[in-house]
Amino acid sequence: KLHHVPYYGITENGPFELSPSSKIHFFFILHKDDREVATKIHNYFNGKLNGFRGLSKFIHTPYHPDKELAIYFKDRDNPWPELYDQINNKDFDTDIQHIAIYITPISKNVPVKSQRLVYYKLKELLLKKGVSSQVIDPDKVITNDKYHFSLPNIAIAILAKLNGTPWRLDTKLKNELIVGVGAFKHTEVDIQYIGSAFSFSNTGKFNRFECFQKDQTKELAGSILRAVKDYVNVNTGIRRLVIHFYK
Known part of the structure; x- marks a missing residue:
């Protein structure tokens, strides 16, 4: 179906093309003190909080959290050694498309280069394991009472990372x-x-x-x-x- 505003089009009609993966599992990567943030994101994805209908209704993608794969780390300033060891020690079923929700304790504007690189090294390591990822800023989740307005963009990014297509222009297909x-x-x-x-x-x-x-x-x-x-x-x-x- 057509709509001149992409957001309303996907809200009313769903995405243009769903992920080709039939089995999709989500898991969280977080500092042990950020469980409250993970719980809030989990409830948003489930559609249990006001302001967002959940992944299954918005992008028609089932939300299946895999608690067995959850990764917790202790060092907020230098989580990389813990992340590297835990991810390398996990076996990801190749019949399942996994997506990691990384609640980062490090701001993207932090002046220390080694801390900024953690995000990129983690993303690369996950990709080598066949795992997509979506980063979440915990401060925004906790302090922004209008954070639910960010959820549609996060959901659309997740769909794209799962090889789905949120929408496309109404133009004739050309080779x-x-x-x-x-x-x-x-x-x-x-x-x-x-x-x-x-x-x-x-x-x-x-x-x-x-x-x-x-x-x-x-x-x-x-x-x-x-x-x-x-x-x-x-x-x-x-x-x-x-x-x-x-x-």
Whole structure:
């Protein structure tokens, strides 16, 4: 069904495309003192608190918390050693799509670099285990009495991480290869990168991402050429190649 406002469209009609996973399990990663925050998020996801209908009604994704996988750590300032050990010691069933809800004790604006890196290292480690993740700021959950307004965006992000599609534009489907190229400079290490993202239709559905250093322009061109060849092999009626460049 159509709606000119995406939020109201998904609220009234549900997402455009559900996650292809038939078994989805959620689990929490948190400091032992943040149980109150986890309980509140759990109740929001279940639809038991005012202001949000729950994941099953909003994004039509069943909320199944797996308490056996929950991870608790003790060191708020340096949780990485505990997180690394506990995650590596867990066996994740490959027949189940897992998503971790990480209640971070470290602000993204903290001046200590090693603390800022915990989030990225955790995300990378989880991805290597085949686990998606969603971060939650505990201070916002506790201090913001209008936090429920954040839940739709969190739910939509979770659906996308589960390979679902919240909505798409009402345009005729076209067989075309769309390549997005962007430049980014990492200020902490003073290195510039070039990233490329590939989509094989005009629906906006993401297919692949690659990253190169600024002097690797031939490698970038090669990845685009390979994407075109891969696309032509499975789509003989290619209409056009679209390249977006953002700097």
